[in-house]
Amino acid sequence: MSAEPTPLGVMPGGFSELWSRGNLLFVVPALREEYPEPLIESIACRRALLLGGQCDCGAECPPSALDPAQGNVAVVLHAADCPAEHAERLLAEWVSSGEGREQ
Numbered sequence: 001m002s003a004e005p006t007p008l009g010v011m012p013g014g015f016s017e018l019w020s021r022g023n024l025l026f027v028v029p030a031l032r033e034e035y036p037e038p039l040i041e042s043i044a045c046r047r048a049l050l051l052g053g054q055c056d057c058g059a060e061c062p063p064s065a066l067d068p069a070q071g072n073v074a075v076v077l078h079a080a081d082c083p084a085e086h087a088e089r090l091l092a093e094w095v096s097s098g099e100g101r102e103q
């Protein structure tokens with residue numbers, strides 16, 4: 001199976017993207033230029049891990065970890081000080097702040 005991730009498109013709403021790797025489909029959070037810097041950093045770490053197989057913090061996610069046929073539940077732990085750990089909180093804060101809404 002090819003380990004090269006291929007972008008398929010942006011999901012409705014624009015917050016996530018659909019990618020394939022080999023015969024797998026998976027969704028990763030989109031990077032949006034209007035996001036504040038900490039959120040961009042955090043999401044970049046998530047994407048590096050899912051699309052590139054590893055994060056700067058040392059977390060790794062080989063293609064087999066995403067394959068349901070392997071029977072694995074993909075649990076990936078970033079380091080405690082990795083920005084990726086804050087993605088959900090930062091995104092929720094950004095959404096509730098209203099900055100993402102059209103003027």
Ligand SMILES: [Zn+2]
Pocket residue numbers: 045055056057058059078079082083084
């Ligand atoms: Zn990380």
